[in-house]
Amino acid sequence: MSSDAPSIAPRQRGFKLWDAPTRLTHWALVGLIGFSWWSASTGHMDWHRWSGYSVLALITFRLIWGVVGSQSARFSQFVKGPRTVLAYARTLGDRTPSSTPGHNPVGALSVLALLAAIVTQVVTGLFSVDIDGLESGPLADRVSFETGRQFAQWHDWSFTAIQALVLxxxxxxxxxxxxxxxxxxxxxxxxxxxLDADPQLAFAPPWLALLIALVAAALTYWVMKGLRF
Incomplete structure (x- = not known):
């Protein structure tokens, strides 16, 4: 055979990358954040409040799952140091498809920024009070009216940040x-x-996802009750 024969690229195969809890949380947050915006802009504050509680439960689940869940969902798996991020950023001009199994080092920064913005959005909503004092979060009684109004302003600003990050x-x-x-x-x-090769990721068992979901639901219920038993 001639040595000039073209080499054949390895045939890619489909490998499991994201588990069901990670995917469901991702798409549920996408839908609920959109619904929260719509319900607030149309004056359906009861729906907005319940949507916010749902986001709180989901973001709580995702944060815990990011520590003890499946390998591809763990922050320790995809959050890298500045040197690694810069090294990856230099390859963005290369048209070669990304071979990183999960979030790449630059994409990880986007994930962290979105999670931080969503956490800020939820927390500020819990303490917010409207201009008439008729609508308020479940923890608004822990702060003064003026502070509650400031939280409402931060609530608006954090949503603007979410919009920019989503774009x-x-x-x-x-x-x-x-x-x-x-x-x-x-x-x-x-x-x-x-992918060209099996990333050999470890996936958490379903019972762990269920347990964390129950913990997230219980914590959300506690917040709904104003941190009172």
């Missing part, structure tokens, strides 16, 4: 799809991604 996130997904030829949406729907 940046969508732009990054489009960039990877069009320029880097990497579909980041499909794996978050199916849980599987085509």
């Amino acid at each position: 940046a996130h969508v732009a990054a997904v489009v960039f990877y799809l069009v320029y880097k030829r990497s579909n980041l949406i499909r794996p978050m729907v199916t849980g599987r991604r085509r």
Whole structure:
């Protein structure tokens, strides 16, 4: 055989990347944040309040899952130091599809920023009071009216931050799809991604996800009751 024969690239196979709890939490947050915006802008404050409680439960679950859940969902798996982030950033101009199994080092910063903005949005909502004092969060009685109004302002600002981060996130997904030829949406729907080799990730058992979900629900109920038993 001639030594000039073209080499054959390894055939990619689909491997499990994202577990069901991670995917369900991701898409539920997408839907609820949109619903929270709609319910507030149309004056359906009862729905807005319940949507906020649901977001609180989901974000609590995701934060705990990011510590003890499946390997690909753990912060320790995808959050990297500045040197690694800069090294990866230098490869963004390369059109070669990304080979990082989960969140890449730059994408991890986007994930952390979104989680921080959502946490801020939820926490500020818990203490917020409207201008007439008719609508308020379950913890608004722990602060003065003036402080509650300040929390309401921070609540608005944090949502603006979420909007900006979502736009940046969508732009990054489009960039990877069009320029880097990497579909980041499909794996978050199916849980599987085509890779050259098995990333050999460890996945947490379903009972652990159920236990954390119960803990998140209990903590949310406690907050709903104003941190009173």
